[in-house]
Amino acid sequence: MQTVTLSADEVREAVTMREAINAVRDGFIGLAAGEFEMPTRTVMRDGQFLVMNAHHRASGSAMTKTLSLNFDRTPAIAGTVVWTETRRTDTLIADAGAVTTLRTGAAVGVATDLLAPADAGRLTLIGAGGQAPDQVRAVHAVRPLRELTVVDTDVRRAEALARMLAPELPATRIRTANDPETAVGDAEIVCCATPATSPLFTEEALPARVHVNAIGAFRPTMRELPDGLLADSTVVIDEREAILEESGEILHALKTGALTEASLTELGTALSAAEALPGGRTVFKTVGVAMQDWAVARILADKFLT
Template sequence: MQTVTVGPREIREAVTMREAIDAVRAGFIDLAAGEFEMPTRTALRDGRFLVMSAHHRASASAMIKTLSLNFDRVPAIAGTVVWTETGRVDSLVADAGAVTTLRTGAAVGVATDLLAPANAGRLTLIGAGGQAADQVRAVHTVRPLRELTVVDTGSHRAEVLAEQLAPELSGVQIRTATDTEAAVGDAEIVCCATPATSPLFPEQALPAQVHVNAIGAFRPTMRELPDELLANSTVIIDELEAILEESGEILHALKAGAITQDDLTELGTALTAPQAPRGERTVFKTVGVAMQDWAIARLLADKFLPRT
């Protein structure tokens, strides 16, 4: 019996974004089918420390993630993902930072593939932090990009990210911006990946048809999206219990009467029984659930652990 440790570079080399998206999509379908035991995550020190766990009944496997989060350091996420399975003697420990950014990107890839117009190719990314690159990679995997605008309050981070992504985005026009409202004006897809506590843009700044992914706000005190956008869009969420516990924008919109719980559809349900959209704008709101980490950990286990 041994514990196999997998670092960030090994994770990146072992798992492609396409593999991650496919694994997370299957996980959301199983989540909707009741195949997971998945407690709402434990958040300590107002989300600075998180503990998440999931058990997949069909495979008799389980994952536990513990991490600390600090937006003032690089990397912002530090911790471990631990994988065990009754069919394997060995266990796996993986870097939580790499798993988290990969699985969050993968969830956005699943939602974008489901909700964005088939020909959408103009992405505006708001936020150039640690999660940003995988947001672009995921969208580009399911909707090959023609144009990418990276928006950040400081142009330096946006420029660094643009330079980092350029070799992966051959033929894509990449620019940076600091004016968020102007940058979303002609977007076909918007990804929000910030620690904002108030909406990043007003609803009227968006075009009539657009798909918006919001991943940054993961506590009730945080918000990236305005109530009006949620009220006038088809809203897909990762998991209702987690959203009602942690999503500041959803909680704010519910309290304001802009939406009701009936306006929220879980992604797994939407994948298996697509709903007729209420309008031309679609929103995917995720706070991140343990099933996503389980899905990536399972991929890693299949690649790094022998089966007895």
């Protein structure tokens, strides 16, 4: 019996963003096909402690993630991802922060590849926190970026992120801003990665053709997107039960009548559908589901467990 423990750096060295995107895409398709047993995550202290589980029936493998979350510390996410299987006694323990940012970025990469215009190359990223770099890496993996605008109320933090990403994006024009309302005006893709409790911009600020990813609001008290944008867009979500339990902007839009439950399409269903989704504005809203962590953990298990 062997237990392999991986640090954040070791997770990042082992898994590329392209690998994570491919694994998470397959996971969403499997989720839609009923391949997973995945209870809604346990939430304590209003989202500061989370426990998530996923069991993949066909492989007899399971993942459990336990973490604490505090945006006032660095890193904001701390905890462990534990991988176990029925066919062998070896286990793997990985840093939850690295797995979480990778899998969240990967989900955005999957959704952006499905929903964003094929020629999109201008990204506005709102929020320069711990999730932000992998948001950019994931979008860039599926839509090579010509321009990137990093937006944060703390311009110094936006500038620091821009400097960090510059060597990875040598052909991309990078700029910074502190006002989301004006920064989204010429965007082809928008990524929202903030702990906001009210919309970051108005729907009128956006172009007529744009894809928006929203990852930051993961509790009913949080919102990043306005009702008008949701009413005017094709809305794709990660998983219905999780969204209706935790997504503040979706719950708000349902309450006001801007959305109906019937207008929400799960990402796995959209990936499996034969017909193309409509153009115009598209939104991907995710609160994160355990299958994504399982998908990244499976890559690690395949590489490190004999």
